[in-house]
Amino acid sequence: MFIGGIPGMERVMQSDVSPPYLTLVTGPPGSMKTGFALSLVANHLRRTGEFGLFCTVEETVDSLLKSCQSMRIDLPPNLQITDFTELRKENEAMDYLKFTRRMIQHFKQERGHAFTTFVLDSLGAIYSLTTVDADMRKRMFGFFDFLRSQGLYTLIVTERQSGEHAELQGNEGFIADAILSLGLDRRNGKIVRTLQIEKMRHVNHSMEKQAIDASNGGISIMGPLFD
Numbered sequence: 001m002f003i004g005g006i007p008g009m010e011r012v013m014q015s016d017v018s019p020p021y022l023t024l025v026t027g028p029p030g031s032m033k034t035g036f037a038l039s040l041v042a043n044h045l046r047r048t049g050e051f052g053l054f055c056t057v058e059e060t061v062d063s064l065l066k067s068c069q070s071m072r073i074d075l076p077p078n079l080q081i082t083d084f085t086e087l088r089k090e091n092e093a094m095d096y097l098k099f100t101r102r103m104i105q106h107f108k109q110e111r112g113h114a115f116t117t118f119v120l121d122s123l124g125a126i127y128s129l130t131t132v133d134a135d136m137r138k139r140m141f142g143f144f145d146f147l148r149s150q151g152l153y154t155l156i157v158t159e160r161q162s163g164e165h166a167e168l169q170g171n172e173g174f175i176a177d178a179i180l181s182l183g184l185d186r187r188n189g190k191i192v193r194t195l196q197i198e199k200m201r202h203v204n205h206s207m208e209k210q211a212i213d214a215s216n217g218g219i220s221i222m223g224p225l226f227d
Contacts, residue, residue, distance in 0.1 A: 001117075001153050004047050005040040008221025012197065014204040017177070019116060020148040024123075024172060026160040027182030032193055032214050033157045034059065036182060037119050039073055039218030041155070045117060046076040052117035053107055055100060057084040057125035073218045080107070096126055097143050108150055118147065122157040123172065144175050177201045185209070185225060194225060 003009045003016045025033050038054070045052045056064060061083045068075055075081075082103065087094055100120070107115050120126070130136060147154045158172065160181075173179060179198040184191050196209045211222040 001044050002040065005044040006036075006219055006221060008210075008223075011223070012195075012206045012210060012221060013200070017153075017200070017203055019153045020151050021177050022144055022147060022154045022156065022175070023178040023180060024156050024158050024176045025180050025182065026158045028160065028184060031182035031184055032212070032219065033159075033182055034064070034121055035067060035071055035073070035214055036180075036195075036212075036219050037121060037155045037157055038064070038068060038075070039071070041117055041119055042068075042073055042075050042079060043218065044153075045078050046074075048116075049078065049114075050116040051107070051111045051114045052079045052119070053104065053115070054079060054081045054119040054121070055084060055103075056081065056121050057096070057129075058122060060085050071214055071218055072216065096129065097139060101143070101146055104147075104150060104152075113151075115150075115152070117153045117155075118150075119155045120157065122159060124159040140172070141175060144172075173199075182212075183209070185211075187225075192225065195221065 001016060001021075002013060025037055027033050041052050041054065044050075054064075061081050064081060065075075067073075084096065087099070104115075104118060127136075144154075156172070156176070176199070178200040181196045181198050183194045183196065185194045186192075193212050193214060194209045195212050197205050197207060206224070208224040211225050213220050213222050
């Protein structure tokens with residue numbers, strides 16, 4: 001998925017991963033977390049012909065499409081984008097985790113084994129709409145467990161300021177199979193967007209910070225940054 005989805009990723013990973021596999025895509029505002037997830041999933045689904053579901057909780061579909069247009073990401077027809085922002089307006093007390101479970105089960109019944117890829121953008125938005133307590137963390141653990149039981153490649157987009165731990169509100173960093181940290185690096189008066197693999201189970205990989213480019217059809221890896 002990663003090597004086929006992001007140009008240049010073969011220089012960072014020795015092999016790829018197999019589903020079920022849960023990845024946190026973390027980073028500060030402006031680090032291209034959503035763009036990275038869209039670029040990766042669009043390329044993967046176009047190459048394989050499988051089906052994917054992208055759930056946006058805080059950004060409208062129109063805004064996502066404008067982002068894709070600016071990055072020249074061509075979204076394939078086998079990617080379904082579901083906009084939770086309208087649902088939030090209609091029902092503030094909605095149980096988003098339960099709704100998402102039912103939606104995934106629906107597409108699993110409809111698409112069967114062709115449904116392989118799920119993206120939630122973002123976890124922070126889900127937390128902002130509910131009370132984060134021990135019960136919520138337990139429910140999130142159960143939700144992640146459910147995603148694994150469906151045999152999916154899962155990308156969870158999460159906000160994280162530079163230097164903060166990946167656990168965020170709970171124990172997501174421990175539950176996840178992989179943590180991809182996107183960042184902003186200042187070099188010679190310019191801002192360079194970066195990718196660094198903090199964790200990736202079952203795969204030998206580089207832990208060097210990589211410069212990334214966000215043009216020409218999505219995200220690509222340019223090479224390692226050296227201090």
